[in-house]
Amino acid sequence: MMSTILAYTTPAKGHLYPLTSILLELQARGHDIRVRTLASEVQTMRGLGFGAEAIDARVAAIELQDWKHRSPQKALAASVSTFVARAEFDAADLQTAIAQEQPAAVLVDINSWGGLAAAEKWGGPWAAFCPYPIPLPSPDAPPYGPGLAPGHGFSGRARDAVLRPLVESTMNRSMLPAVNRVRGALGLADVDQLSEQFLRPPLLLYLTAEPFEYHREQWPESLVMVGPCAWEPPAPEPSWLADMTDPLVVVTTSSEFQDDGRLAQTAMDALADQPLSVVATVPAGDRSAFRTPANARVETYTPHGPLFARAEVVVTHGGMGATQKALSHGVPVVAVPFGRDQREVARRVQVADAGVRLPSGKLKGPRLLGAVREAMTKRPGAARVAKGYRDTGGPVAAADAVESRLIGVSSGL
Structure with missing residues (x-):
């Protein structure tokens, strides 16, 4: 009925x-x-x-x-x-x-x-x-x-x-x-x-x-x-993604402005000389405000699904949506909380052994690079979380x- x-x-x-x-x-x-x-x-x-x-x-x-x-x-x-x-x-x-x-x-x-x-x-x-x-x-x-x-x-x-x-x-x-x-x-x-x-x-x-x-x-x-019940508007896979052949790190910032753009800039700077590709999404930011290294690109919006399907690690602001979406793909996370519920989200990432928690007050290039490297070892934990989501x-x-x-x-x- x-x-x-x-x-x-x-x-x-x-x-x-x-x-x-x-x-x-x-x-x-x-x-x-x-x-x-x-x-x-x-x-x-x-x-x-x-x-x-x-x-x-x-x-x-x-x-x-x-x-x-x-x-x-x-x-x-x-x-x-x-x-x-x-x-x-x-x-x-x-x-x-x-x-x-x-x-x-x-x-x-x-x-x-x-x-x-x-x-x-x-x-x-x-x-x-x-x-x-x-x-x-x-x-x-x-x-x-x-x-x-x-x-x-x-x-x-x-x-x-x-x-x-x-x-x-x-x-x-x-x-x-x-x-x-x-x-x-x-x-x-x-x-x-x-x-x-x-x-x-x-x-x-x-x-x-x-x-x-x-x-x-x-x-x-x-x-x-x-x-998590993840969904995003239907969109074609971005054409430039196929040209990114190195292991991919995705960086996300909040869709509601909270002045977290420095996460994207710090991540791009820290990973600039690494054998990695980096995509930073800044839905509440201004693309032109960022210095973009040769191995990176900044997008205001691009569907996360195709990116996360290829990502080795996702660096998030600790937002529940992006964090759970990455973990749903079995991708480990570096969670850098700036406020709101994000401290709780980041701690859950750490406790589930599905990634690394890095407080925003300690957000420096070397620390973030180390966190990304550590997160790459956390795939088993991310896979356990993904299975828990599916089973629910x-x-x-x-x-x-x-x-x-x-x-x-x-x-x-």
Whole structure:
């Protein structure tokens, strides 16, 4: 039975693209897909056969400013300010979309705080999707945010017992009042802990899998891990790729500006005299701002799939999308986190033995060259992560969960 499913995203390609693979699977099962997303991607979504419209332009105009702050606390506060400012508009925007589309189910980006509240207020079947490490506390995982390794034994448990209330209270002080203001504006009850916001959806699609994600004895009943669900717009393989005959290193920077261009420049400089080819993608950068050695090229956008299929190593900014996409190909990663969730992502790369973690504060040419060489020895770990992703089920598992848990279609769960 065909149902109308409405998806609502923040203005971030790194959130839209993983969701798209799930929407395509639902479409293949006969469902009518409607999307509200960033204006630049509306035509792409329509080309896939979705009914797509742009989110409120006032939402898209409020950009992340966390990159301006070196202090993690100030960067967190800046991110909170962005999500709260957007919520004034994205809550009403989703309410309007629901009234227009009359969907059987709604899928909401977990970073759309207003959208989460609007979906809960609506009261129909809805889910959130989370494409980055989720900040749900657990005795089996370290406190979220600083990028700590999991604790083991008495000393590890003692460390976490001391730090967890400190870290969680800091996040609650920074974020909880803002979350409850958003909820209160729609007449919803306050939540007592930040983590409760992520437990409100009847279904939470978590776009990762073990062994990249830390093992936990118990996850919330509402949470379903489905793997990365990678997708990118269809595009031909770049003609110049065939001319790159040396082993390939790919460097990625954020699709949302965070002033991480020095990662691309440092990598190209460090690898300039190596028997390697280098491709740096800078979707939020300016190609003309880089010095490009003879063995390298800089692209604003080029599909990652063909590059990662050939890569020996991928150097990332620690973004979850590019990191998981590389690991899905079994390619080891050098993760250089600059902020946001990236410290958590980089630590997971290290703990899974699927690559190397290099803090951005230590980003120097010799260190990066050494990290690339070390990462080349990590293919077995990357292969284990890739298998974990495959075994989780990907878009098929996500669509099964949406059908069985939200719209009452039996799909084998």
